[in-house]
Amino acid sequence: MSDIIGTRDQSSVRAYTQPLDIDLDANDWMYHHEGNENILFKYIGSSGGSHSMLQGQILRLQKHNVPISGASEDDGSSTSDSKMRERTLLQLYHDRSTFSHDVIGRLLGEKYILPQRLVRVSAYLISQLNAAAASQRPANRLHKQADVDQALGVLIPDMSGDGQRLSIEIKPKWGFLPTSRSVDPVKHRTCRYCMHKYLKHSADKASGFCPLDLYSGDSERVEQAVDALVANPQNNFRVFIDGNLVDSSPVQAVAHWDVFKSVLVGILVEDGVLPRLADLQRSLDRLDIEGVYPEYLAALRSGALSGAEPSIEDWVTACSTYISCEQDSVVSDKQAVLEFMLSVTLKDISMMIQIDSWPPQSLEDPKPSYSIAIVDTDAKKLSKMTMYLERDQAIVKNYLDLFPDTAQQTQCTE
Template identity: 30%
Template sequence: MLLTLEINYTRSNAGSSKRRPCISVEIKPKCGFLPLSSFIAEENAVKKYTTRFRMHQALKLNNKDISEISKYNPLDLFSGSKERIHKAIEDLFATPQNNFRVFLNGSLILGGLGGGTSKTNTITKQSFEDDLKGVIQPTKGSRTASFMQLIAETVHHSRVLDQLLDVQKLDHLDIEGAIHAYYNFLSRPCTVCMNLNEAKALHACKSLHSIPMDESLKIVKNYLIAATAKDCSMMISFVPTDDVDAGSQYSSVHMPSTNQKFTYKVNFIDLDLKRLKTIEDYYELDQKIVKCYSQVAGGDHRKCVPASTKNV
């Protein structure tokens, strides 16, 4: 799917007489806001001031799914601030994992198809710098920095993440609220309520179990749509150009540091709607992530709970 997108974009911008290189970056933005739902249990309040991405990193490290914690903060990417967006891109480049990949004419030149858990080392940086020759004009040693600026400028200029964030925020109850609507819709006893001890929390959750079926369905659907938006990828494809056709279907961006113009197109991919039954998996994983992070923050890393083998 990735290669098809890039190859099509390259051909459509190549022109009839001159074929130009196409460089594409794939970014998994992740969740761009902190939940404020009143249904978040008091013992899970860390979710209200720590990003899901950061907490999940602790669990992945504990399970040896990654070799080190990424400094990437999704709130930077979604901030609307060019400086913070640039920092987010640099942090993704430093530790790509499966959240940052770069393709040149359809060929992968940075990141890993299987996850790419290693930090971008000196050899990788040098190879990437060389690969940018012919796309970014500065002399060797500054091409990568200019490319990071190009991505940040485009994300800031396009404002496409504003739209994605609006969809993510359809999840306004958090999984700790949506799980109750899910059991309503299935007309099954709520196993979460069975395990609640606090009277205050139980009372709040009971209010969700009294809503009509159509409202329960809406909450569940919105949660699943938001979950897809939190886990999708953004693909930005760039083609250097000497002139921008006013009638072109592609947008353009100017990079002052190199005095280059690029046409670009943004696609969101991996947009398959999550299945209904994944709600329970999301709740289980959410609880494990929060528990592990809380224990790590408290200095007891060895007690982290192993992750579920389910891919959520």
């Protein structure tokens, strides 16, 4: 496994410094994006004075369920309780940073992981941000909002760009076909995404995108994958121009789209992140959920795993053990489960590609500089193992119900 893994610099272990203590104004931030656990706000304020460090930054806040109407979010907790919550948050963010840098970064490449910095936030600021963002948020996200009780937020570089920069966000998904003999044979033919899309959408609305084309390293297949993503993005492909999300088709929105597409395909083929990502997904998930779930139950019975989520020490140790082991070596039940969970994180990351100065001065031989960042790198919840199995079974059953004959099934190719 060492051929795809860099050695770990022990001096690079990340620890959060003391949070920035700076006066934040809600008017300086605009709603940017959100996932299930976090909501992001983009800095649009002044670049002068003490706020210069906020230029080009995104503020990430944790979300929680919207309180029941009439209920107060202020529980009247004491100062000591507030300090305890802050210490808990500091530890949480330290663990997340360590996981991103010293686990995912160690596996995938430290250069792809964005730096992070803590900043103090007030309940008043968060309430204002929630109110300002309400009309811009997707309807299916409104049951949650930024938690006003969090005393800390996270600042990360804004990869959506500004000025003449153009950014692409891609969710590459699963990059391999399982080889384990313990899985349903259909998984050897049809990739997870190409089965899953029929559970989420009817056949006539299903995307033509196959992640294995994107990972293939073949220019024609990668271009085919990009075309499919553009035709039916389904939250897997987003374009930002001057830092703003493009709502229309990028074919019309991006200047000289055909030239840009060839540049994007070249980056995806030539940069090493996609083949490394696919290799990691595959080698960390040797058994598939069908094979690893019995090991999960065995680890619970033996006490190797408990009902609690793994500690950051567990993740760092699992990463080190994975790197030091030979391919296909026998590992403990706990190690097999944690490796599978690392693969789950890697299957759900997003890739941000920021291209400087588009359109370029010359369209004949455009070679703009670019940078790539891997985001959404938080550890997945071990408590969802049963859900992963049940979802997998539902995906396969639905696909086989729709396409019972092998001849009808999509033949995906790595």
